[in-house]
Ligand SMILES: Nc1ncnc2c1ncn2[C@@H]1O[C@H](COP(=O)(O)OP(=O)(O)O)[C@@H](O)[C@H]1O
């Protein structure tokens with residue numbers, strides 16, 4: 001590595017997985033990326049964050065060693081996602097919606113800690129919905145409440161790469177599906193989350209249908225079977241359609257991947273219901289689908305069938321990979337410019 005190059009590290013830690021990226025600050029070029037199967041889910045299960053801390057610390061050291069770098073050659077780290085939650089490494093309170101990129105930058109907290117070799121680490125806050133009604137008076141207003149962490153930088157990173165006009169909605173699936181409403185001035189107006197990704201994993205792992213589906217679930221998206229699962233769920237209900245998976249295993253010629261597609265269609269029908277409700281409340285001129293595959297493609301196919309007047313934009317692999325990088329980089333660079 002040549003001297004004088006400005007390198008930074010970006011850590012994006014979710015519920016299930018974490019990604020550590022070594023990036024050239026100016027060229028915005030990704031030098032290295034590692035994906036670790038660790039997230040705040042481990043903290044929730046263990047009751048402490050040791051595993052998350054150790055694995056992320058090891059990951060950062062591994063990246064440095066691979067590129068023969070010392071900690072002094074890394075200008076700073078930016079950490080976003082669930083790493084800034086009560087289950088992460090350093091808790092930063094959510095800021096309230098509507099929120100602009102500048103609002104997120106203004107609420108960043110910087111920590112120097114041993115696990116990251118005392119490199120200054122910028123923790124980016126998430127966002128919570130502003131609510132008017134009190135839960136103490138009426139429990140059903142809970143549907144107005146929501147939180148997100150990590151999707152704010154992802155959203156800004158996608159908006160930087162893909163032109164949009166007017167108000168829109170971003171679909172960002174992961175362990176949790178996020179619907180993020182974006183205003184015409186690119187402020188994040190509010191969000192709505194579901195437990196979609198985690199439910200996909202939990203039902204597969206903990207029920208009899210684990211005999212009919214392999215752990216990898218969807219290896220190749222087959223729209224026809226996604227739609228068949230989705231339509232079955234809408235017609236006969238989700239729990240009955242889940243039992244179809246066993247029946248298809250016993251009595252049909254569908255292979256594991258085809259059954260997995262049907263299964264994803266069944267589970268995600270719940271997410272589509274939440275989406276339809278949101279679209280009834282809000283008129284949008286575009287809908288963008290980001291997030292990791294195969295969830296991104298699954299949503300895209302479902303969305304094109306639940307037709308709507310909004311234009312549908314599917315982010316590609318490169319745009320998704322760069323989204324978190326561009327978003328977090330902008331936070332990091334602006335933070336130091338403003339200091
Ligand atoms: N092949 C697959 N088929 C169906 N769902 C998948 C598949 N791979 C990952 N998922 C879902 O994606 C979620 C993980 O998304 P990811 O974006 O990697 O994690 P995180 O939200 O922790 O950053 C898991 O909850 C899992 O259910």
Ligand SMILES: O=C(O)C(=O)C[C@@H](O)[C@H](O)COP(=O)(O)O
Nearest residue numbers: 014015085147148149174175176
């Ligand atoms: O802010 C919190 O406390 C959350 O749970 C937000 C959480 O849903 C987050 O935005 C999404 O997590 P994933 O990236 O889907 O793991």
